Amino acid sequence: MPQLRFTTLVEAPLTVAFDVARSLGRPWGAPLEELVSLRPVRDVYSVRAGRGWRWLTHSRRFSATGAGTLVDEQVDWATSVPGPLGRLLDLLLRRRVLRAMQAHLDAYAAAAARRALDVVQVVGAALVDGDRVLVARRSGGPYDRCWEFPGGKVEPGEDDLSALVREIGEELGARIAPQAFLGEVVLDGVVAGGAPGTSTLRVWWARVVDGGQLTAHEHAELRWVTADELESLDWIPADRPLLPAVRDLLARL
Numbered sequence: 001m002p003q004l005r006f007t008t009l010v011e012a013p014l015t016v017a018f019d020v021a022r023s024l025g026r027p028w029g030a031p032l033e034e035l036v037s038l039r040p041v042r043d044v045y046s047v048r049a050g051r052g053w054r055w056l057t058h059s060r061r062f063s064a065t066g067a068g069t070l071v072d073e074q075v076d077w078a079t080s081v082p083g084p085l086g087r088l089l090d091l092l093l094r095r096r097v098l099r100a101m102q103a104h105l106d107a108y109a110a111a112a113a114r115r116a117l118d119v120v121q122v123v124g125a126a127l128v129d130g131d132r133v134l135v136a137r138r139s140g141g142p143y144d145r146c147w148e149f150p151g152g153k154v155e156p157g158e159d160d161l162s163a164l165v166r167e168i169g170e171e172l173g174a175r176i177a178p179q180a181f182l183g184e185v186v187l188d189g190v191v192a193g194g195a196p197g198t199s200t201l202r203v204w205w206a207r208v209v210d211g212g213q214l215t216a217h218e219h220a221e222l223r224w225v226t227a228d229e230l231e232s233l234d235w236i237p238a239d240r241p242l243l244p245a246v247r248d249l250l251a252r253l
């Protein structure tokens, strides 16, 4: 069965990458049927009886990376003509799909990066020391007394890692070295006046580099916990999907 794959790295959080992809539509002239829509990680569309094809499906997977959202797309189709004529038709369709997707993806990546500028992002650190990770308890606001990853909002023009280093300096009085990207979750609450479900929290594994004492300048409490203690804490609910990645990290180190 003919098939083409495409990979695009979009400078936008998962939610923006997904929402912009959907608002732009698909580069096919025929009506689309939505088969799957799992915001913000996956969707699948199909087109029936288009020009020259019997059917065509277009699936996308959106995954978080430290550099933005990776969008993996796959287009599968079947032609209605058998034999050599069918093979020729397939070649023509392949060229058409390639051209349509390339134009679509260039416009898409640019539109998502532009939209990302309007969405305030949150970054957090999973600070590890030995077999423990630092968790911080919020003080005040809608998540009063809930546990979270220390961090905060990325300021306009700032990149994620600079924001992370700055926030941890302000909140804990410590200098950190980010090590690796751990994961991204959708925040269902309002962040900086934005629509609920638009901002995401992106968390990096990090180490404290200056070896000094950590001080809770903005939190009610700081605690170093083991992997086994993680689940039982009263976390901000949106953070929970990140806990398996933190457990894995602690098991690996």
Ligand SMILES: Nc1nc2c([nH]c(=O)n2[C@H]2C[C@H](O)[C@@H](COP(=O)(O)OP(=O)(O)OP(=O)(O)O)O2)c(=O)[nH]1
Pocket (backbone or CB within 6 Å): 122, 123, 124, 143, 147, 148, 149, 150, 151, 152, 153, 154, 167, 187, 189, 190, 191, 192, 201, 236, 238, 239
């Ligand atoms: N830092 C952090 N924020 C989280 C987590 N989970 C979660 O939903 N949030 C939400 C709570 C807030 O709505 C938002 C972060 O805002 P913040 O108040 O910590 O940011 P900030 O330090 O930049 O604060 P400010 O400018 O408002 O003073 O993200 C988490 O694990 N860590």
